[in-house]
Amino acid sequence: MTAPDSGPGPHASATILTVDLAAIAANYRSLRARLQGAACAGVVKADGYGLGAVRIAPALAAAGCRDFFVAHLGEGLAIRRGLAAGEAIYVLNGVLAGEDAEFAARDLIPVLNDLAQVEAWTAAARQHGRRLPAVLHIDTGMSRLGLAPADAQRLAADPHRLDGIDLRYVMSHLACSEESDNPKNPAQLRLFAAERARWPAAKASFANSSGIFLGHDYHFDLVRPGCALYGINPTPDRPNPVAQTAALHARILQVREIDPPETVGYGATHRVTTRTRIATVAAGYADGWLRTLSNRGCAYYGDIRVPIVGRVSMDLITLDVTAAPAARTGETVELMGPHLPVDAVAELANTIGYEVLTRLGDRFHRVYTNGAAAA
Numbered sequence: 001m002t003a004p005d006s007g008p009g010p011h012a013s014a015t016i017l018t019v020d021l022a023a024i025a026a027n028y029r030s031l032r033a034r035l036q037g038a039a040c041a042g043v044v045k046a047d048g049y050g051l052g053a054v055r056i057a058p059a060l061a062a063a064g065c066r067d068f069f070v071a072h073l074g075e076g077l078a079i080r081r082g083l084a085a086g087e088a089i090y091v092l093n094g095v096l097a098g099e100d101a102e103f104a105a106r107d108l109i110p111v112l113n114d115l116a117q118v119e120a121w122t123a124a125a126r127q128h129g130r131r132l133p134a135v136l137h138i139d140t141g142m143s144r145l146g147l148a149p150a151d152a153q154r155l156a157a158d159p160h161r162l163d164g165i166d167l168r169y170v171m172s173h174l175a176c177s178e179e180s181d182n183p184k185n186p187a188q189l190r191l192f193a194a195e196r197a198r199w200p201a202a203k204a205s206f207a208n209s210s211g212i213f214l215g216h217d218y219h220f221d222l223v224r225p226g227c228a229l230y231g232i233n234p235t236p237d238r239p240n241p242v243a244q245t246a247a248l249h250a251r252i253l254q255v256r257e258i259d260p261p262e263t264v265g266y267g268a269t270h271r272v273t274t275r276t277r278i279a280t281v282a283a284g285y286a287d288g289w290l291r292t293l294s295n296r297g298c299a300y301y302g303d304i305r306v307p308i309v310g311r312v313s314m315d316l317i318t319l320d321v322t323a324a325p326a327a328r329t330g331e332t333v334e335l336m337g338p339h340l341p342v343d344a345v346a347e348l349a350n351t352i353g354y355e356v357l358t359r360l361g362d363r364f365h366r367v368y369t370n371g372a373a374a375a
């Protein structure tokens with residue numbers, strides 16, 4: 001079943017990003033099935049890891065998700081309309097100066113990351129004349145956002161500083177959770193257990209996708225998976241427990257044969273050594289198809305692997321399709337999909353699946369399916 005689409009429209013030249021909402025919902029349910037009593041949120045920041053938060057958040061809600069995490073106020077506003085009033089939206093970057101009225105009016109819940117944000121949110125509660133919900137973030141080893149333990153201690157010593165705040169969760173974030181035997185994981189766990197004990201009335205949230213797989217000690221009351229919802233392997237040293245959710249198919253614009261000593265692309269970085277069929281395909285780094293895939297990445301024509309030769313350019317890539325003599329202008333090749341899971345593309349691009357997905361551009365025609373992936 002194909003839902004209404006987004007993007008530049010299904011022109012013949014369009015590269016097509018297919019997002020399987022049913023696969024995302026199934027991944028959500030499979031993660032939740034690993035919990036014993038903890039609730040399972042959905043992290044849909046960065047536009048649902050590049051795949052479309054406005055479509056994904058309601059699909060997760062239909063699968064039973066009641067808690068959604070985004071990074072920015074704007075991302076929270078974007079998904080608010082598609083969710084029911086009881087479905088909580090938490091904003092990880094917190095409430096910045098001048099934003100408190102919009103947070104309160106649109107029922108968005110800030111993650112408070114320092115004492116200044118705590119102060120601003122209690123002031124907002126006084127001004128609005130009602131208790132306002134919040135999450136308190138304690139840093140246990142990222143040195144990124146969150147209260148330093150010394151600030152957490154100061155706050156706990158003077159509970160009036162939280163007057164007017166309905167403290168829903170105390171949370172923290174793991175630095176090395178995808179490395180199951182990294183000693184930093186149990187060290188952060190001990191620190192978090194001690195910190196959250198300062199606020200015994202609040203629930204606790206600790207694990208991201210990979211943290212779920214570290215065991216029940218890491219689950220607390222609410223887990224916060226992102227990458228695993230979208231098909232990125234949360235256990236990189238073991239087989240992927242989640243399903244792929246996105247596929248990218250690009251159109252062949254031209255096929256030609258060249259002979260030595262001809263070269264391909266900018267910088268002449270690929271020189272053919274024998275008669276070679278080159279297919280030029282409509283996807284480039286302006287679409288998020290990373291330039292590090294130059295002379296390293298590949299695509300599939302049917303079941304035939306065809307390497308990227310030459311540099312990835314702004315709008316185009318060039319494939320050696322000598323092994324696929326049937327390849328013709330107007331046909332499509334798979335850049336990501338059944339033969340090329342997101343993590344395989346990431347490895348070829350020398351990055352992580354998170355970056356591959358979040359770079360996917362607006363120039364693709366997007367098709368949302370529920371089940372069978374569109375061709």
Ligand SMILES: *Cc1c(COP(=O)(O)O)cnc(C)c1O
Nearest residue numbers: 043173208209210224225226227
């Ligand atoms: C992005 C993020 C998550 C989700 O992490 P994944 O590794 O994608 O599961 C969870 N919590 C916080 C604080 C985050 O920033």
